[in-house]
Amino acid sequence: MHVHCAFAIGSGRTRTSFAALYRQRVTGVRDMGGDLPVLFAWRKQIAAGQIVGPRMVISGRCWTRFADGKLRFPSSMPVTTPRAPSPLSIL
Numbered sequence: 001m002h003v004h005c006a007f008a009i010g011s012g013r014t015r016t017s018f019a020a021l022y023r024q025r026v027t028g029v030r031d032m033g034g035d036l037p038v039l040f041a042w043r044k045q046i047a048a049g050q051i052v053g054p055r056m057v058i059s060g061r062c063w064t065r066f067a068d069g070k071l072r073f074p075s076s077m078p079v080t081t082p083r084a085p086s087p088l089s090i091l
Contacts, residue, residue, distance in 0.1 A: 029054045
């Protein structure tokens with residue numbers, strides 16, 4: 001399942017959403033872009049049984065453009081040229 005879990009930061013809904021996914025028998029998700037440190041911490045907490053949630057495959061950060069001098073999503077990678085940088089440059 002394609003998700004963006006880290007965009008719910010501060011809303012108080014993320015862990016509830018994890019539990020709701022799990023109750024609906026969603027046992028694995030693919031996070032397609034978000035705040036990597038937060039996602040890795042949640043994945044570790046889920047694996048340790050500290051919070052209820054599905055297994056997480058994390059793809060990396062989102063790519064987005066600047067709008068009014070700001071990134072659309074604070075944890076994303078800016079696209080500043082027509083040619084994208086190497087995927088290894090984001091590690």
